[in-house]
Amino acid sequence: MKAAIYPGRGEPVTIESVPEPRPGYGEVLIRVSRCGICGTDLAMTRGGAWDYGSRVQFGHEYAGEIMELGSGVEHLRVGERISVLPSVGCGTCKTCRAHGNNVLCEDKPGSAMFGFSEFAVVPQSVATPLPSVLSMSDGALIEPLAISLYGVQLASIRPGDSVLVLGAGTVALYAVYWARRLGAGRIAVMSRSTRREALALEMGANSFITYGENEIGEVVEAMGGAPAIVLECAGAEGMLMTALNHVAPFGRIVSLGFCTSPDPVIPAIASYKCASMLFSVGYSMREFLYIADQMDKGHADPKAIISKTIALDELPATLAMLRGPNEETKVHVTF
Structure with a gap:
């Protein structure tokens, strides 16, 4: 499959062919449909102290369709459309139990930031099913919301x-x-x-x-x-x-x-x-579930901020463009 890879040290993002992931216990394989470009993606792919690292996949505002279930997966099904909460927590440490904010997990913080790729494997604990009234575009906006x-x-x-x-x-x-x-x-x-x-x-x-x-x-x-x-x-x-x-x-x-x-x-x-x-940093699953339930009931359409859609192959050039003066608000990569 194709995926965006950040080489590290501020070097340009590349689109490469990588092995398609397989779901393990408690995980699901999804075909990514949409992933938004966040200001964090710009800031953390330019090198410096705050950086994604070396040769990492990234993309954290995304939604997709479940293609395969790993063993032990409950309450999800093949064909279901989901939005992904991209931070993973242990669920049992003091911070996880008190606040549910995976970003601040004290024991085993993890990541499900694989949105700029054709397929992704994510834990069932961070999968938010999308109501039938919501589109994949809506689903890819739940994270910034x-x-x-x-x-x-x-x-x-x-x-x-x-x-x-x-x-x-x-x-x-x-x-x-x-x-x-x-x-x-x-x-x-x-x-x-x-x-x-x-x-x-x-x-x-x-x-x-x-x-x-x-x-x-x-x-x-x-x-x-x-x-x-x-x-x-x-x-x-x-x-x-x-x-x-x-x-x-x-x-x-x-x-x-x-x-x-x-x-x-x-x-x-x-x-x-x-x-x-x-x-403030992060969010909890409470926010994700609330937004998925209420998104179509607001006073405004959150999709109004989407200014452009691009293909995955256009991502490197688009990141470079967004670092300079531009007219975009939210750019979505579509698959």
Whole structure:
């Protein structure tokens, strides 16, 4: 079968012929149908401290059809369409039992990141069956929807809370989607470019603001005051301090941007606002199951962010393109 391989050390991704995997105990073989390109895929294939490693398969926003069951598999069947939770946990350590977040498993953390390949073997524990009303495109969006839902829940949005979202990428757009569903009042999105303004409004934002010298005044005017909640979804240096400058006294900040560089803040400013700052990574199967059940019942179609579909052979060139200025929001590889 064909699969994308990252050689490591920032070298270009290649498409290679590799042996088709076989399912073992408790595993299923799926034919991959769709896999989304994530900003993490760009960041972790450029070399440096945060890197996927050497000669690894990758791709973590994917859905497919079950082709074969390994021994011991229950509650799944051949022909069933699934979305894959790409992190694997032991299920028994303290963190797994308390939070169900496989990314933070303390005992045997693992990975099912094989989405950029024609076939993949995954444990039955991370397979989420797709309801008949959902397409494979929907299934490949459950992972980024889960990232945003897991983080937005940390903000403990109360009915009518004003929310400022920093950034306008996939995580930010879906943060708007969930903030609206969870009862937020006024929602504003702030970005460097207006390119995704229409998408932000479609996802549920009331206003769109660009960074600038008068941004604090513009936010206050748009929201009727300083925001009670700031969702930092840009992941760039300086965004945490920007969030602090905007948040209201006793406000809450949640960082979903996953910045991998030092990002200093001035604690005194946070202290004088009595602001809370929380950080999020990953999700649990609860988010995946909830999204699969509720995805077609929202106020907006999450598929609106898909801007392009490509073949697997086009992935290396597309990754290079996405690292520079581009007009894409979410690109899906189709098989």
